[in-house]
Amino acid sequence: MELLNHLALGFSVALTPINxxxxxxxxxxxxxxxxxxxxxxxxxxxxxxxTTYALQPVSALIMLAGIYYGAQYGGSTTSILIxxxxxxxxxxxxxxxxxxxxxxxxxxxxxIAALGSFFAGCVATIFIAAVSIPLSELxxxxxxxxxxxxxxxxxIGAVVLAHGSLIKAIAMIxxxxxxxxxxxxxxxxxxxxxFGIPELTDGIGVxxxxxxxxxxxxxxxxxxxxxxxxxxxxxxxxLWLTKAQFKAxxxxxLRGTGLGSFLGLLPGGGAMLASFASYALEKKVAKDPxxxxxxxxxxxxxxxxxxxxxxxxxxxxxxxxGIPENAVMAMMVGxxxxxxxxxxxxxxTNNPGLFWGLIASMWVGNLMLVVLNLPMIGIWIxxxxxxxxxxxPAILMFCAIGVYTISNASFDVSQTAFFGLLxxxxxxxxxxxxxxxxxxVLGPMMEENLRRAMLLSRGDPMVFLTRPLSAxxxxxxxxxxxVIALPNIRRKREEAFQEE
Amino acid sequence: xxxxRNPKDFWAGVLFILVGAAAIVLGSRYNLGTAARMGPGYxxxxxGMLLILLGGILALRALRLQGAPIPAFKWRPTLVVLGxxxxxxxxxxxVGMAISVVILIVLSSAASPEFRPKEAVIxxxxxxxxxxGVFVIGLKLQVPIWPTFLHG
Numbered sequence: 001m002e003l004l005n006h007l008a009l010g011f012s013v014a015l016t017p018i019n020x021x022x023x024x025x026x027x028x029x030x031x032x033x034x035x036x037x038x039x040x041x042x043x044x045x046x047x048x049x050x051t052t053y054a055l056q057p058v059s060a061l062i063m064l065a066g067i068y069y070g071a072q073y074g075g076s077t078t079s080i081l082i083x084x085x086x087x088x089x090x091x092x093x094x095x096x097x098x099x100x101x102x103x104x105x106x107x108x109x110x111x112i113a114a115l116g117s118f119f120a121g122c123v124a125t126i127f128i129a130a131v132s133i134p135l136s137e138l139x140x141x142x143x144x145x146x147x148x149x150x151x152x153x154x155x156i157g158a159v160v161l162a163h164g165s166l167i168k169a170i171a172m173i174x175x176x177x178x179x180x181x182x183x184x185x186x187x188x189x190x191x192x193x194x195f196g197i198p199e200l201t202d203g204i205g206v207x208x209x210x211x212x213x214x215x216x217x218x219x220x221x222x223x224x225x226x227x228x229x230x231x232x233x234x235x236x237x238x239l240w241l242t243k244a245q246f247k248a249x250x251x252x253x254l255r256g257t258g259l260g261s262f263l264g265l266l267p268g269g270g271a272m273l274a275s276f277a278s279y280a281l282e283k284k285v286a287k288d289p290x291x292x293x294x295x296x297x298x299x300x301x302x303x304x305x306x307x308x309x310x311x312x313x314x315x316x317x318x319x320x321x322g323i324p325e326n327a328v329m330a331m332m333v334g335x336x337x338x339x340x341x342x343x344x345x346x347x348x349t350n351n352p353g354l355f356w357g358l359i360a361s362m363w364v365g366n367l368m369l370v371v372l373n374l375p376m377i378g379i380w381i382x383x384x385x386x387x388x389x390x391x392x393p394a395i396l397m398f399c400a401i402g403v404y405t406i407s408n409a410s411f412d413v414s415q416t417a418f419f420g421l422l423x424x425x426x427x428x429x430x431x432x433x434x435x436x437x438x439x440x441v442l443g444p445m446m447e448e449n450l451r452r453a454m455l456l457s458r459g460d461p462m463v464f465l466t467r468p469l470s471a472x473x474x475x476x477x478x479x480x481x482x483v484i485a486l487p488n489i490r491r492k493r494e495e496a497f498q499e500e
Numbered sequence: 501x502x503x504x505r506n507p508k509d510f511w512a513g514v515l516f517i518l519v520g521a522a523a524i525v526l527g528s529r530y531n532l533g534t535a536a537r538m539g540p541g542y543x544x545x546x547x548g549m550l551l552i553l554l555g556g557i558l559a560l561r562a563l564r565l566q567g568a569p570i571p572a573f574k575w576r577p578t579l580v581v582l583g584x585x586x587x588x589x590x591x592x593x594x595v596g597m598a599i600s601v602v603i604l605i606v607l608s609s610a611a612s613p614e615f616r617p618k619e620a621v622i623x624x625x626x627x628x629x630x631x632x633g634v635f636v637i638g639l640k641l642q643v644p645i646w647p648t649f650l651h652g
Contacts, residue, residue: 051639165509167561171516171554178523178547185540190530192540193523216581223577223611389612390623393605396581397627400588400604401597405641413589417582424578428570429512447543459536 003129006356010129013357014364019062022055026063027365030070031373034086035078035380038222038388039395041071041087042437043215045331046207047402049338057339058354062361064335065315068328069121069362072271072308073369076113077380080106080300089271089307092279096292096299107239109300110377112249114370115241116305120257121366124312127261128319128359132348135320139345144452145463149470149477151446154323156477157267159435160484169435172426176436179204180443187451199411206334207403208412209440212419213426213433214327215399219392220424239374245297252282252298253305260306264313270326274310275303312362319355320345323442327434330441506567509558516555523548580611596644597636601628 013019033044045064052060071087078086080097093113100109142150159169182193183203194200241249259281260274282302283292292299315332317323322344324330336343341351348355403416426433457463465471504510523544533539584607592600605624609615635641 054639165558167554167558168509168512171512171551171558174547174551174554175516175519178519178544178551181544185530188531188540190540192530192544193526216585220577220581220611223581223613224574387614389609389614389616390619392612393608393620393623394627396585396608397601397604397631400585401601401631401635401641401643404589404592405635405643408593408642410586410589410593414586417586417589420582420585421578424573425515428508428573429515430508431512450543451538454535454538457536459534461535 002133006133006352007129007360009352010356010358010360011364013058013353014062014360018056019059019357019361020364022059022063023066023361023365024368026066027070027073027369028066028372029063030067030072031074031369031376031380032070032383033067034071034074034076034090035383036074036391037078037084037086038218038392040214040218041068042210042327042331043218043399044071045328045335046210046215047398049207049331049335050402050406052335053338057336057341058357060335060339061332061354061358062365064332065358065362066365068271069308069311069365070369072304072311073114073117073373074380075307076117076300076304077110077377078384080109080113081381082384087271089275089311090304091272092275092303093300095279096294096296099293099295100297100300103295105245105295105297108241108245108297111239111241111374112245112253112297112301113304114373116249116253116256116301117308118366118370119253120260120305120309121312121369122363123257124261124264124309125359125363125366127313128316128362129356131265131316132320132355132359135316136345136348139321142345142469143467144449144456145467145470146473148446148449148453149464149473150321150323151442151449153473153477154267154317154321154325155435155438155442156480158325158438160480164430164432166481166484168431172431172433172435173439176439177443177446178439179209179436180440181447186444186448197411199409199415203444204415204440205403205406205412206331206337206437206441207406208416209419210327210331210334210437211399211403212416212421213423213437215395216417216420217423217427217433219395220420221427222388223392239377249297249301252301255281255285256302256305257309259302260309261313263306264310265316267317267323267325269310270314270328271307271311274306278302278306308366315358315362318343319347319358322347322445324438327437330437333441504562506562506565507570508562508567509565510562511570513555513557513559513562516551516558518555520548520551520555523551577611581608584608584611592643594648596646596648597632598628598645599647601631 033039044067072089075087075090076093078084079090079093080101083094083098085091085094097109155173182200184191184201191201256278259278263269263274263277279299282298283289286298314325314329317325318329318332324333333343400413403412406412423433453463464474527541527544530541531539532541584604588600588604602624605627606620609620632645636643636645
């Protein structure tokens with residue numbers, strides 16, 4: 001019953017007109033950038049962060065969260081209609097969604113993507129509410145040693161489940177941690193690595209890092225390659241499912257929701273991992289796997305439900321433990337910090353209206369998305385006909401204005417451009433930027449907890465191993481690295497990510 | 501002489517080693533403290549050493565394991581996109597939102613191989629009107645619309 005009271009409180013916050021409006025703005029913007037290839041939720045949240053200064057913290061978070069799950073809805077539209085992922089998490093939807101569209105079943109593909117996402121969103125909302133209380137209670141028992149080990153586990157887990165080279169990813173985390181501690185050290189007041197630049201004594205802004213690495217670099221890389229798009233808009237008719245299609249799809253929606261909700265909880269999880277894993281699962285359980293890649297509705301229903309579930313449950317570690325598990329959650333840490341909210345278990349007790357309001361808003365936002373999106377598909381299709389040569393300068397403009405208005409400083413703009421250049425270099429060297437962003441937001445917290453733990457233990461590093469919870473988490477982190485380093489499993493993992 | 505078989509990993513490794521070394525060298529100015537009372541130099545030094553270690557492993561492995569070459573840099577998009585943004589940041593305070601947006605749009609459009617000057621100017625004017633409407637009038641951000649030297 002406690003749960004119902006909490007949800008009631010949440011809805012009382014989420015259903016105020018102002019918060020309804022921000023949920024709507026967030027989810028619509030999310031859908032918009034989800035539909036548009038070449039701009040993702042990380043860059044969008046970075047763009048909008050400065051404009052949320054003036055808002056109530058809860059309204060700001062509701063809007064920014066809407067961008068993430070809204071993007072999952074929008075991404076599927078692009079995948080289905082132009083065979084190009086609007087979001088990375090919708091990449092697998094291209095495989096069968098586009099084939100369905102070519103067979104003239106675009107309407108059914110779009111409908112099941114939206115309905116599956118809505119169902120997944122509802123389940124995930126309840127899941128978050130149910131899991132959050134016990135997890136926060138556990139986290140409140142953590143001391144600095146446990147927190148430090150948890151962050152190590154979280155960061156290692158985040159890169160183990162991501163694809164690409166493990167060593168590179170860990171090095172990127174450390175690079176991020178280093179960038180994170182640029183600026184004035186809170187304990188000694190010493191300005192570190194400021195290169196004599198006064199602006200750097202306040203540290204590097206998370207908006208600059210995220211927008212440079214994820215926004216600018218992406219645009220530049222897109223401009224280097226000239227892909228042609230083929231739009232299948234003329235074939236969208238009858239946004240509904242036949243009985244047979246519905247019967248084939250609903251078990252996949254259930255499986256996708258379950259798998260996605262679980263994978264969203266893990267470090268490194270979230271929408272993308274969930275959709276890939278769900279596609280692999282659907283292919284495995286299918287009676288006739290040869291249909292996959294030729295327009296199997298399960299191949300759309302499963303991943304699209306999974307990515308929405310995963311997008312939402314990835315809020316759990318952030319809200320209860322204060323640990324962001326993917327780049328979008330790292331941006332949410334940035335948003336909470338701007339509003340003077342320290343992410344972690346105390347949010348639920350100190351700020352219950354914000355906590356439960358945010359969770360309830362996710363359900364509200366999902367409802368809005370499913371009601372609004374199907375009728376609005378025509379508008380999204382129109383948007384897709386805007387050529388990239390017009391689109392990207394507009395995106396650049398929003399980015400540039402966004403970053404400039406953080407503190408009306410041209411330094412911030414130049415700094416963002418620097419990270420844009422760095423982002424291009426990283427792409428060329430095949431270094432994923434997401435681990436860097438995670439390290440970046442966790443840097444100061446990690447140093448602080450390391451310091452405190454070592455102070456309490458009088459300089460004895462064994463404290464991390466003698467405290468049982470901390471030892472378990474560190475052991476888990478080591479185990480993860482060892483397991484991934486084993487050649488056999490590494491091959492499996494590469495296969496899983498090349499599933500196409 | 502060993503050959504670089506995996507240039508992506510090799511140069512990534514070199515990059516990490518350089519940053520790690522820089523962190524240690526620049527960080528040597530900060531008080532190290534003791535393990536129990538860490539000074540501002542302690543954590544950066546640990547990170548720097550880890551970065552050198554990982555970068556070293558990457559670079560050495562790249563001499564042994566085969567890998568794809570680094571894709572060519574195309575300087576035009578990089579320079580034009582980032583350059584136009586930097587210019588925007590430098591001029592917006594004095595020139596105002598309207599004109600700097602037009603400049604940003606027209607300049608950055610030139611990064612595309614399909615650049616059409618006339619279209620870019622029209623897009624620039626429309627987006628400038630939108631930016632002024634949304635950010636300056638709507639969200640009331642403290643940015644001038646027109647050049648400040650025009651009204652003293």
